[in-house]
Amino acid sequence: MIITFLGTGCMVPTKERNTAGVLITYKNENILLDCGEGTQRQLIIAGIKPTKITKILISHWHGDHVFGLPGLIQTLGASEYSGKLKIFGPKGTEKKFRNLFENLDIEITIDYDIKDISKEIFFENKEFRLEALNLNHGLPCLGFNFVQKDVRKIIMSKIKKLGIKQGPKIGKLQRGDSIKHKGKIIKSNQVSRIIQGKKITYIADTELCDNCIKLAENADILISESVYDSTHKDKAREYKHLTSRQAGLIANQAGVKKLVLTHFSQRYKNTQSIEEDARTVFDNIICAKDFMKINIT
Template sequence: MEITLLGTSSMVPTEERNHSGALLHYKEENILIDCGEGTQRQIRKAGLSAMKITKILITHWHGDHILGLPGLFLTLGSQNYSKTIEIYGPLGSNEYIQRIMQAFIPRELVKYTVQEVVSGIFFENTEFFLEAIPLQHGIHCLGYRFAEKDRRRVDMKALKKIAVKEGPHLKELQLGHDIVYQGKKIKAKDYTTMIPGKKISIVTDTLYCDAAIRIAKDADLLFCESTFLGDLKEQAIERKHMTATQAATIAKKAKVKKLVLIHFSQRYKDLRPFSKEARKTFSSVIIGKDLDTFTL
């Protein structure tokens, strides 16, 4: 599982920071979360390929999170992208996507589906699920969680000790069922262990709220907006954003393993004060930089 930050700026991009976007890679999936202006160039700079995108998750329909969509669709269309791209977003996404297609895409260049998400698990397969929760940003805005499912691992070493060989009989153990092997009863709980699935949560843009804590719960990696430093807390509230301290409080309350701060106001050149402020509340903090990749 790998996730690359494509942009860490808030409303106005800077020389160092692009508009919002992140690309999550997991097995066959390449999930783009938000697509701010310039996202497709960022994908190229990161050495990744837009042609591999399978799903797009949109947090909300503010320009800094979606203005890269028309260009991305044009690129995919002109390069004969052959998959059907699955787009997920908050209420209203259907109409917005239709408008983009009508305004900018000359013909039906890209096959796509749009699913509007209100809350809860909206995609699930045998390996992972995707979940959303409404945040507080003045318009429909979703926090997302990518969660790999827990896996049961068969302890071959222990099985070999009691002379159980590899073979199709282990499939049942893998499923958590007890088996009888050459007359011996083998209990799944004694010879398998559960490997917890990894979780990545993304919280942007929002006021500090309980929903943000819920979607971040127990995440291995939480990407959380911290548009402002604490001295501009009033301004953060007014613009429906958060401070570094608030992001750190969410990380602490949600018991995440690592917090990555993103979505910084253009006014900040030096981001070190963000980690300094956040570390007073939560110790495992990283300042997210464009094109940073995190591997789990």
């Protein structure tokens, strides 16, 4: 699993930082979290073909999170996008999306499906699920979880020792069932172990609220907005954003393993004060940069 940071700036892009965009790559899935202006070019620079995108999750309809949509969708149409793009967002997303393209007079030529998210688990397959909770940002706004499901791994050395041959018996053990072998019952957990799935949480723009902690509970990686450090906490309150210290508090209270701060105001020439502010309450922190990748194994 790879997380690619496509845009780590806030409302106004800078030379170093584009507007919001994070990509989660997992097997054949490329899930784009927010799509600020210029996201398609960021993808290209990062060496990722835009046509590889399978899902787009929109946190909220502020420009720095959605202005990249028309360009990206048009490019997919011109590139013979062969999949079915799934787009999810908060209440009003479907209407806003259709109105946007209608007003621009752009015909959407790709196969796609767009949905307003109305329940916590809004997508699930055998390998992972996607969850959303409401955040407080003054308009419908969601935070997201990507939760990889636990997998059972057969310990081949034990299988060999017992003399179990490749075939349906191993399939049964893999599914967690017991088998009968040489007159004995072999339980699945005697020859396998569970590998816990990873959890990535994305907290987009919000003020501090209970759902931030609920969403991030026990996450392996928490990607959190961190527009200001605490010296600008009044501004953070006024615009319903988090300070980096508050992002640290969420990570601390939710039992997160690693906190990645992003979405910095253009006022910060470097992230030293942001990082120090968060570090007063949480240790394992990094500040994201555009094109930074995190490999999760």
